[in-house]
Amino acid sequence: MPGPRIHVDPASFDPWKIQAVTHALSDHPLLQIDALVELGRRQQERKLVRTHSAAATAGTSFADAPLLHPNARDAVTTLADIEKANAWMSLLNVQADPIYRRLIDEVLDEVRPIVDRRDPGMCYRAGWIFVSSPRTVTPFHLDHEHNFILQIRGRKRLYTWDPFDRVVVSERAQELFHDQHSRELVVWDEAWRPRARAFDLAPGLGGYMPSTTPHLVENGDGPSITMSFTYYTDATRQRELLYRGNAALRRLGLEPRPVGSSPGHDRVKHTVLAGYTSARNAIRRVLGRTIRENSQPYAPA
Template sequence: MKQLRLDQPSADVNDVFHGDVFNDDVFDDALRLNAQWIGRKPFLVGHNLAGSDLFQLPRLREAARAILAREESGFAKDAELSLPRWKPAYAETQRLSKAQKLEKMFDELEAGTLTAACKISALNEVDPAYDAVLRSAVRQFAGDAGIRLEDVTWSILTVFITAPRLPTPFHGDFEQNFLLQIQGEKEVRLYDRENRRFFPQDAIEGLCKGDPLAAPFDEAFSDMGTLFHIKPGVGVHHPLAAPHSVTNGDSVSISVAIAFCTKEIDDLSRVHQANLFLRSVGLRPPFPDLSTRRDRMKAAFFRVISGPRDSCSALSRGYARLTWPARFVRDEIRKLRAARPGGQNPSPI
């Protein structure tokens, strides 16, 4: 794949776009005007991706096929195709290969009969056109937020295709994020990222080890937070770790999520993972504060054991490596107990 520099757009970037709706800026002036809220509070922003052929079904089908090929090759980093589970015909579709399910999904989309949802992750990993969109968006976002491009450690462009009226459950993402609407409409309810009632410390720690649904939902939250209505050409900024839920409108929705992390965000995640480990052995660590020597040391330790930040999952690699011996012993004990006469299930240790 052709390498496109983040800080210097290629002279032929427009050659990989269909149509001429794309220019060097993805977002409108609302991004600059709300710069003081970037990473702190949600806000609406306009974008110019809704008219691009890149996000219409024919091109998305091509991209999904490329992602499936990358998955099957074993070289995928973040590229992943999460396909719907059809009901009530799930038993029938379960016999289909993933490639057949992909084609079935897009056939239903084109016929207007889709009843489920899918997620096409990291289109930037398989197609330079999407990579150019991502790089342009991150460059613009970083500039308005006062972030140095060399401090951006990871970014991703993901497409969500959702059937009418389907909800997305309450969850959080440990990244800066923009959800941009391409087709259809959505209601997005975002909650205060600083309010530990919505996202307590142990839930954020669970999120940082790879569980986006770590925060328990309380029905009392239903009418809280701030409700945003997005339609084609409009998106909403999700600050780091801001819990949210999404409800699709009355037609099929296509949305683009553009997300990225920085060195500081990565280090905060590493401190949360360190705190999760300390909590597992009975301690009660305070909320992360990178201004303290204690938390800088935690971040440095997990930075070493995690290795390079070369994918989304790489950020939680250190926690998995640290806890692997305990998991191995636990699993071996369970196997031994299960092998006893009667095959009794062991109690957790």
């Protein structure tokens, strides 16, 4: 029986450490350009495509890049001519597509036994496929999810920073991101490049990035296809709740203790916050209001 398609060393895997991985997905038929053109057609109908032109830089606002540097082509045209399109494109939340959801489940089910030993509670699964023209840049940013990022075609350099480096992303920036999904305070500074761990990715190579790992990507001289398999765990959900709690305390004029500075304090705070959140959500359900939820099996599209 073949082994997992993401190759992770069980002995050294640490859910909060950036690390290199290898994989066996480069030749998968669903990740070749013809299949991605068809997926792009379906994702565009679902409004699950994000794109910008090659004019974006490391310092471009990640949130605003599609508005600041628009790509005038639609998904199908861009993907079919990606070598000359001068564009960056992400097919978002591909778990919304039944065919690709099966792929996500197959791959994450294979690696889950390794993950669960140190980081149980895998949920909120999602997939993201990045197709980019030569020399395009993914601006500096961070994401909520744990991320296995795998290079399928072409070459690129992935710069990553320790998710606990508060010089690169401050505690206040973390609070704002977890509380409001705002990257307003996540701002690029060229002086940070020497602090990065860089991965030169080629087909068969990849990386594991823990939740809120700051990163940017610079594409090589050819077109690139990359896929990310992402998920939450019990620990990422607990950490998000702690940061949201600290953000609320700061709005009251208090100076909260940084998350992670005292595990005992964090445990007590999380117990209180979890109880409060559960009670509030019960009331919101009765009133028919929207509930912020991050424990379902798949991320909502």
